[in-house]
Amino acid sequence: MLSEIAFAAGCFWGVEKNFEQIPGVVDAVSGYTGGSYDNPSYRQVLDHRNDTSGLSQLLEKNGWKDEPKESEKITNHTEAVKVLYDSKLVSTEYLVKNFWELHDPTQVNGQGNDIGNNYRSAIYWTNDDQKKIVLETHDEYQKLLTQKGFGKIVTELEPLGKFWSAESYHQDYLAKNPNGYCPNHKTGVKFADKGMIKEKLSETYNEHLKDVILQPLDGKEIVVIESDSYCPYCIAFKEKVLKEYRGSIPVRSVFAHNIKGYKLKTPTFATPTILFIENGVEKLGFQGYLAPNEFYQALEKFKLNS
CATH class of the missing domain: 3.30.1060.10 (Peptide methionine sulphoxide reductase MsrA)
Structure with a gap:
């Protein structure tokens, strides 16, 4: 959460x-x-x-x-x-x-x-x-x-x-700017126990995508390549961008190995990878997290270049 x-x-x-x-x-x-x-x-x-x-x-x-x-x-x-x-x-x-x-x-x-x-x-x-x-x-x-x-x-x-x-x-x-001004104002007073922190999760994420095979739609679509393991940037993209998205172009998510029949240029090993596609052909592709303003700039370019 x-x-x-x-x-x-x-x-x-x-x-x-x-x-x-x-x-x-x-x-x-x-x-x-x-x-x-x-x-x-x-x-x-x-x-x-x-x-x-x-x-x-x-x-x-x-x-x-x-x-x-x-x-x-x-x-x-x-x-x-x-x-x-x-x-x-x-x-x-x-x-x-x-x-x-x-x-x-x-x-x-x-x-x-x-x-x-x-x-x-x-x-x-x-x-x-x-x-x-x-x-x-x-x-x-x-x-x-x-x-x-x-x-x-x-x-x-x-x-x-x-x-x-x-x-x-x-x-x-x-x-x-690694040599930038970064003063230390700590008191030196520490808690005996600071609480829970984990390095990574072992649980499988996105179980609902496990059996999803994605094939091209007619017209425009946005495909998001997701991970089957913990991916903080995938979560951030869903929370900050997709959760608020109300556009007419459909958005679908899939694991990289389950995308079939598309002509892609952008490598899909990174997650998330965001692909703007028309009739199965990639028009724009981005590896990694896109902030909301970056996503909507790309979306506008995708619409104009049809």
Whole structure:
């Protein structure tokens, strides 16, 4: 089962790199969330980093109240990473505990020298099970921190609202720039047990495709070559693309060895492989995962080149 949860722990470059290396994490996307304005850009989030709306709300809870300035009416977004994961491979508990250990959750509006509300610590859940784990591990980690002389956790704990993906140059930044800035702000305080994580699954996937033999349709179709074993990118493609697809061109899935009578150019050993076909002849082919925008760009090209 795939689930999503978002974490904010300072600069999102390092947070993204940390989570995408965990087995069972299908995708990690840097972006912005937790704010009160739409379509944030990196520049906007940076410009609002010293706005004090969050501080004003905190003071008001404690009996202090003053007329807010115009800038204080804005709640800024924080740099966050939305994590898509397979709970058969990695538990929510493991990911959340990894988050607590990854940074200093007692620092207000920042991590180390990265100062501003855009670097604030936060977890944004998407279901009640995640919320329960977040709150329980918060209390558990607070006890561990207190024992080591740290202060109170100030992490924002909320359900995930609208999440805006960051600009393309921020995605996989440290993979593209291995010498990039990636500070370590861990407290060094660790849980005794972080929860379940597996390297791989032994179960067979896509049992329903085992006996499916695919032969060409008349006209256009999209064929997705899938795997009979665990394939996180196949799962991500189904969840992020096919689940929302409502087009008129039919989409069918098959194992590579069960596709018959087609004239193909693209090798089918990789999964997923996405093939755009007309009357049994491949017009476009892609090995590997296609993001939604990439899929629809290819689909448009396929339609225009008929």
